[in-house]
Amino acid sequence: MTVPRPLLPHLRARLPALGASDRKVAEVVLAQPGTVVFWSVSELADAAGTAKSSVVRFCQGLGLRGFHDLKLVLAQETAVEHRGAGPDASWTGGQRAADGSGGAPAPDLLGTVVWRGVETLRDAAATVARDAFDATATRLAQAHTVLLAGSGSSAPLAHDAAQRLRSIGVLAAAPSDAPGQLVAAALLERGDVCLAISHSGATRGTLAAVTAATDAGATTAAITSYSHSPLTELCDHVLVAGARAASPRVAALTSRLAHVAVLDALLVAVALRDEPRAEAALARTSAALAEQRR
The missing domain is CATH 3.40.50.10490 (Glucose-6-phosphate isomerase like protein; domain 1)
Known part of the structure; x- marks a missing residue:
């Protein structure tokens, strides 16, 4: 199977069709791609509330050989995002504010929301x-x-x-x-x-x-x-x-x-x-x- 690249936008588009176990893993990967790069397979399994074998099957379902390959892909894609990061590179606070889910307001809410739009357009092209x-x-x-x-x-x-x-x-x-x-x-x-x-x-x-x-x-x-x-x-x-x-x-x-x-x-x-x-x-x-x- 050919791995869709960039992986994250394609994974996001496939999310509703995934089974329960795969979806739990995918949601963690999509929410914290830069963090998953530094995790072990056990840590991702724990964060997703699933088994290590489920994480491996999830990776293979994407066309990867295993979890190590997933980390390599995530490292490449998050590195590209950080090089092009917008005015609030640590966008978690901005995300909370933009989502209306509470938390401290972003230092630059306008910049955060506009950058989210830039990311959306880039994903669409992919x-x-x-x-x-x-x-x-x-x-x-x-x-x-x-x-x-x-x-x-x-x-x-x-x-x-x-x-x-x-x-x-x-x-x-x-x-x-x-x-x-x-x-x-x-x-x-x-x-x-x-x-x-x-x-x-x-x-x-x-x-x-x-x-x-x-x-x-x-x-x-x-x-x-x-x-x-x-x-x-x-x-x-x-x-x-x-x-x-x-x-x-x-x-x-x-x-x-x-x-x-x-x-x-x-x-x-x-x-x-x-x-x-x-x-x-x-x-x-x-x-x-x-x-x-x-």
Whole structure:
């Protein structure tokens, strides 16, 4: 098995799909990668509340030979992070403050939160599969109609993406409510695309829209934070771009940065696949907006 690199973002994306024992080990590794480097296998097992054999199996499940290899990978990745550390390199206090979980306030809360966003974007670049990205961009560029589906904090991203796709000549829509998305999905046809945006990959309304789009013969794609979820099981193309945060509440918020970055990249890729169409549409859009500014 090939070890996914960088390891930590991929491990974070796989977390919900891990078994109970593996998940306990993974949570400790993700929370304290720089500390695990100096631990023995017994210390990691104790911290995770599991057996040493479980730690070894966890490492082998990642494609590593054993715990020693895990420490080598963690040492390499945490060294890179420390070389590029933000204004508050000891970010634990900032994490507590940013997560709303108590503790002393960070010396530079703004810097800490912004640096967390930088890390999130870097992870997104590592976890999005390039073949899935290229396939999604091609399908969007060729589609007659594109439906953007998203609920909660993902809904504004869907609306913005639909508007920007229209500005480069792609017929796109993002109904604001779940019933509207479901009806629009059911009316799609072969050659159309439904692009779903969901942090958890388990939002009922979004899943219903994707299921309806599949039944209608449309291509389905997802931008989501986890590699295993009900949504990833449904879609033809999956773009995994998650967020590093200890709190699920904060993870859902910071994931929007990663999802916006992926949407921006898709927009550019779609425009480049048909530059004359994009340029003509942008010119008409600029002319229409200019009329409003007079």
